[in-house]
Amino acid sequence: MKPFCRDTWVEVDLDAIRANVETFRRHIPEKTEIMAVVKADGYGHGAVQVGREALDAGADSLAVAMLDEAVVLRDAGITAPILVLGYTPPESVGIASKRQVELTAYSEAWIREADRLLRQDQLEPVGIHVKADTGMGRLGVRTTDELLGVVGALEESDKLRWSGLFTHYACADEPDDTHVRRQHEMFQAFLQALLASGRKLPKVHCCNTAAAIAHPEWGYDTIRLGIGLYGLYPSPYMKERADVSLIPALSLKTRIAHVKVAEQPITVSYGATYTTEPNEQVATLPIGYADGYSRLLSNRGTVLFEGSRASIIGRVCMDQTMVRIESGEAEVGDEVVLYGRQGEEEISLDEVAALIGTINYEVPCMLNYRIPKVYMRQGKECGVFHPLFK
Ligand SMILES: Cc1ncc(COP(=O)(O)O)c(C=O)c1O
Missing domain, CATH: 2.40.37.10 (Lyase, Ornithine Decarboxylase; Chain A, domain 1)
Structure with missing residues (x-):
């Protein structure tokens, strides 16, 4: 018997997901990893199934927008690294610890509160990716001083591990690359400031699909592959540019x-x-x-x-x-x-x-x-x- 009674359904071609991962694998530098972005239930394609397929096809980690989405992936038995890209209230840091999910942070106050709660409940350390706002105007530290403050607070904590540094581009899918270049320069300045302060860089990432297509040389440690994973181009302009060939899933x-x-x-x-x-x-x-x-x-x-x-x-x-x-x-x-x-x-x-x-x-x-x-x-x-x- 069919497992649904109304004859309306979505079909997801897992071979397309696999082929798209492989396409990006060939397009980006060999040392650069792929973080498959499966937030919003895998852009409506099913986070668990797409996540599994992407990992099997060579992706190294997964990203979601919120901790609840990460819990769904862990409950489904996915053990690969998962990063939450959005805000997590500090009160939920215990869940991230128990599920071993990495979180995004960009404020000293958040770090101190999360650290206090983890110590209070004697929980395992949580990996933290620091977000830098280089021109998206959404989340993230905006100055070198803020960045060094946040990293300093992380270093003081036994319960939070500084695992990553990232930024997100606002206009990487547009023909005029002025904004994305400005953002990348600012990101580079942040990296330089960290190196100048004698620190070793954690996992560094900045490319969404559009930036990974247009600037694979900016791949750093991993790209965050969202829309391209599903075989779609980030904009009509990018579709025309098409030096990668994607298959809609x-x-x-x-x-x-x-x-x-x-x-x-x-x-x-x-x-x-x-x-x-x-x-x-x-x-x-x-x-x-x-x-x-x-x-x-x-x-x-x-x-x-x-x-x-x-x-x-x-x-x-x-x-x-x-x-x-x-x-x-x-x-x-x-x-x-x-x-x-x-x-x-x-x-x-x-x-x-x-x-x-x-x-x-x-x-x-x-x-x-x-x-x-x-x-x-x-x-x-x-x-x-x-x-x-x-
Ligand atoms: C922080 C962050 N990184 C990566 C992505 C993936 O972007 P795309 O789907 O354009 O590849 C998103 C999606 O919105 C995002 O918010």
């Missing part, structure tokens, strides 16, 4: 729930914003905005049926979407591709993102717990995960 599929051919014009969906032509073939798909299939696709998006485009007609509902089938005869149960490839045609996440006014990153992240994920290897199903039944 995610498809979104469904099966037709109802077909009608209305001899007389009828209106379709809420607001009656669409009226059919005589004898138009209308198929109803069991997916809607409550699944993360954007309502902004109403009367604009397309899907693939028998390798051809079929337009979305009327408004995308919470659980259902109607499309106009123009080529072929549709039947209940026929497969429809919402994202991905069917025959010669493809609806890329870039196309969907442009249509709804966002970036490709957001499109898979929107797909939620209602949609089961089917994992594929060599074109064959190798596992199903349904968050609803977890």
Whole structure:
């Protein structure tokens, strides 16, 4: 029996994940490691499955946005190093210690409080990566003095281990490289200040996917590979630049729930914003905005049926979407591709993102717990995960 009843699912091609890791492995310097970024449930692809595949394909460590995500990976039995890239309240440092997850820090006050709590509870030391804000304006120390203060506080602690130093680029995916170069120079100045103070550098990292593509020579000890792992380019500009060839891993599929051919014009969906032509073939798909299939696709998006485009007609509902089938005869149960490839045609996440006014990153992240994920290897199903039944 199928492990889900509604015929709407995400397909994740694990061979694509593997190939993308291998592509970056060849692209960056040999001594540079790969940290696979699997935050936000692996950008909607499934953190555990993608994390395992990436590690097996040669990635060295994983990164997530928050400690809860790291706990999920540890609970699944993943033992590789994991770094939390975002803020962790000091009260949670015990969890990081017990799960041996590395944390990000950028304030002396945080370090002293985390150190106090770990000593109080007699817990094992926690690895800390210091974050430098070189021009993202989000998290991190902004001056050399701040950096030396934070590192000094770490050195005074027996319970916090200084394990890394990193920064994050704001504009690495843009044609104008002024900002990213300025950020990199500032990062280099931080490294110089540490060396001048007689310190040995910990693990140093600054490259996201865009920087790893454009500046593999800035790889230092590891890159943090996010969007590229999933086979997507960080921006349309980067896609054009394409001196690495990536394979998208995610498809979104469904099966037709109802077909009608209305001899007389009828209106379709809420607001009656669409009226059919005589004898138009209308198929109803069991997916809607409550699944993360954007309502902004109403009367604009397309899907693939028998390798051809079929337009979305009327408004995308919470659980259902109607499309106009123009080529072929549709039947209940026929497969429809919402994202991905069917025959010669493809609806890329870039196309969907442009249509709804966002970036490709957001499109898979929107797909939620209602949609089961089917994992594929060599074109064959190798596992199903349904968050609803977890
Ligand atoms: C700190 C940090 N590093 C790395 C990444 C990965 O970036 P990308 O998905 O562009 O490779 C992110 C993603 O937002 C991030 O926040």
